[in-house]
Amino acid sequence: MSDENGVIYRISGPVVTATGIRSRMYEVVRVGHEGLMGEVIELHGDKSVIQVYEDTSGIRPGEPVVRTGQTLSVQLGPGLLTQIYDGIQRPLPILAETMGTFIERGVDADGLDQEKLWNFEATVSVGDEVTSGMTIGTVQETETIVHKVMVPPGQGGKVTSIESGEFNVTQIVCSLDDGSEIAMMQKWPVRTPRPFTQKYAPETPLVTGMRILDFLFPLAKGGAAGIPGPFGSGKTVTQQSLAKYSDAQIVVYIGCGERGNEMTEVLDEFPHLIDPNTGKPLMNRTVMIANTSNMPVAAREASVYTGITIAEYFRDMGYDVALMADSTSRWAEAMREISSRLEEMPGEEGYPAYLSSRLAEFYERAGRVETLEGEDGSVTVIGAVSPPGGDISEPVSQGTLRIVKVFWGLDAPLARQRHFPAINWLNSYSLYPQSLAQWFRDNISQDFPEVRTEISSLLQVEAELQEIVQLVGSDALPVDQQLTLEVARMIREFFLQQNAFHDIDAYSGVDQQYHMAKAILTFQESAKAAIAAGAQLEDVVNVTGRTDLMRARFEEGYLDRMDDLVENMTKQIASAVEE
Amino acid sequence: MSGKEYRTITDVKGPLVFLNKTEPVAFGEIVELRLTDGSMKNGQVLDTSDDLVVVQVFEGTAGVDLGTGVKFMGDVFKLPVSKDLIGRILDGAGRPRDGGPDIVAEANADIIGAAINPYSRQSPHDFIQTGISAIDCCTTLVRGQKLPIFSASGLPHNDIALQIARQAKLTDSDEEFIVVFCAMGITAEEYNFFRSDLERTGALENAVLFVNLADDPAVERLITPRLALTAAEYLAFEHDYHVLVIYTDVTNYCDALRQIGAAREEVPGRRGYPGYMYTDLAMLYERAGLVKGKKGSITQFPIVTMPGDDITHPIPDLSGYITEGQIVISRELHGSGIYPPINVLPSLSRLMGGTIGEKTTREDHKSVSDQMYAGYAQGRELRGLVAIVGEDALNERDKQLLDFSGLFEDKFLRQSRDEDRSIDETLDLCWDLMQNISTKYLVRLDQKWIDKYHPSEKK
């Protein structure tokens, strides 16, 4: 028997052991008569242990196993955007075309359409010296996104030929004197981070349009955030809002081991939704990966790597990319499932001992970098976490929290009060406000960081006062503290609550966020003054101008009207003194 | 097809049988065992290699010895499917249980079921009126949804499931549902209750029943729901039926799963359940929905009894992570004599938002449901405070909310087992009850709906 071809020795669910091949770790192999795709994940003497990306029922020992010599890779080039893939980059529309409604096995599909012609415009000329990662030409991939065709890592030299025109992704568009022949498509092994020149400290926020996130717990472009929460607390809605409204240029959305209908919803919705940052359909900047809960677990394990590699590829073009993974817990569970089939020594709660290092490696692929070409690009990663019973003392939550700098903690009691987004403002945190402060000062307002601090300390004070209220009732508090409670309630109901399904409320620009926060502080100030001058708390709190100010956020053109609304409110409060 | 019989069993452990070297056996292959007393059992291959084969025996291994003959049937588990399934009662392994003839197959379908391509799905948006106010108003059921009942022992989840099966209808079309009912380890008494109710209402003629009872083999439960869902898929996607799948009790199913895991000496996950239970359950729950280009649909209504009334127990917890909401039954409400004792506060229908409104239910539905929910939530919370400080310490608003929470339970939740309220009746009832709160406190209601629907404020 040659080293290239072996046979199946054992099958246990998605894990197959083969003998007779001399494979390498993470090499892709073809398993069984149907040639199911698998990846070598362990070597034991003459046995190769393979995780198979498709269902293995009906496969028998003795069936062939064939090496491919390749590691698990994705195809990178024009055609990624607007596409929806399974965990191993098979386009779902192609699978639907060839297999119908249900995903049967044994079908191969290229990640990129190999026939489609793209208009390649060369940006270098014969004789130019090009190095790894340099742009040699561009393709208008979607209405909004220019796709840069780059020299693949490891190649470089003097351009010996280059041609603009209509090409498919495999045709050679450029040759170099080192012998490289460059097509628009390159391949990259998913488990290896793509190279860059250096990492920078993030200093620009990823603006999300969600008030509680941008204002209180901002995430930097190139940063990483974790969103843990029990079921029904809003992980998916939050991730989808981020995919819709955040000011990333490219969005990679991974549905990892979650519901099929949620991906369908994205597919239905995104082509009709307008990106508030470009005015063009959101789909133009989006790549989706859907390996739902009932699809093969090994492909689920691979899905996050497929996603992050695509994200890095667009980063290398100098784009700001945001990646959402819903849910990283399902990825971790896929690791656990495979690991237990391998009969590995389990760590905590049955997860493999390498869980935390895999999590760390994944989030480390986020970052703001200087690309090989010297541009600024970033990958921001936002991972949902689904802790059993909502208890974040479990290994995936803890492993995530050790790495990410932003923690958006969703909580069941808030969700049950229908306070959405149900992000708990008392235990969530962001370690970025310091490094982002300058950006907010320069772009929004000089006193932005101070206003932020004031709002968050009001919420802290409220929490302390609430403990007293629980014991004695709010009427027993002195009037100034009762006012503080009112102000905090306004922060919660007017500012923190935001309806993701409301056409207007769903997105709030940072400028508007700032003015809303200021309006709350203005209310506090004028109420204090009025009460000091003898007004009744009750009268001050109930002025219609305040209700009008709060209600109007659901209407178009809110920011423009705010000054008038605030002025009206303060006038009414002032006149409450005379009554 | 069926090859030779092996007598190479080396070990028997729990529901598992271990055999030495055989011809190559397929993963998932169906197995027949001939015991030394001549009786037969069935099983399925869980692990296969050149040296060793592991078989899980559906009927349990009682009576199996080293002399038991094992025959590999050459194929994975398939269910003969046909339109003739309608009106039939089958056992937990798919054999007729009603004394009728074998099913003449129009096709043989693999019971594991391939995943629906997310690209081929169609988003569910059709309102199902159940006639139960709490559900229709607050956790609206949608055709193609998977919406479990989270209940616990001794609570009337079966009555609710049956009431839904009887009353479920679309308001804008006369397409009917057929019921696929799947019993997993429930008692004969419970089963008879379901069966006679379906019989009484004539639904049985339009139903398919798969029945594994408490004294039937536990391991067989692992295939029963797969048979039921395979039948449902066939009827929905090959014959355009709208299928309502009721299966009970998911907890018994999970316990069978745990039993297999333990016998294989797998590393257990939380509370001894296997680490792959999420994936396993997803392979049932995700077999609900609508697909492009097909008329039929599968709506799932699983019943999950929460061990120890604990919603964080792995079975309801993992279910909630997969299903599109949950309807939670409350022991407290049941104790105070309210039927259906649905606690709307932890209940959720994830598909409701995209469904309700002018085109399907009524323009004021969202607003009304938000206000009813908020009013009840606040009223309930005040009950705790009143216990400490007394009702006199409450202000006017709080008093109204407190009273409202009582009315909510007594008038809105409470209805009889055969009371079928239309969505209009339900929403009108809401308006009627909300009159007990001053309009100025009804902050979740849009003014335009107050102007149009409020019994004493409308213009």
Ligand SMILES: Nc1ncnc2c1ncn2[C@@H]1O[C@H](COP(=O)(O)OP(=O)(O)O)[C@@H](O)[C@H]1O
């Ligand atoms: N920001 C929000 N605005 C309005 N409703 C929300 C919001 N977040 C969550 N919800 C509600 O909560 C439900 C569950 O949210 P989801 O994101 O699906 O939870 P999870 O993914 O954590 O299970 C949604 O169906 C919706 O009704």
Ligand SMILES: [Mg+2]
């Ligand atoms: Mg979710």
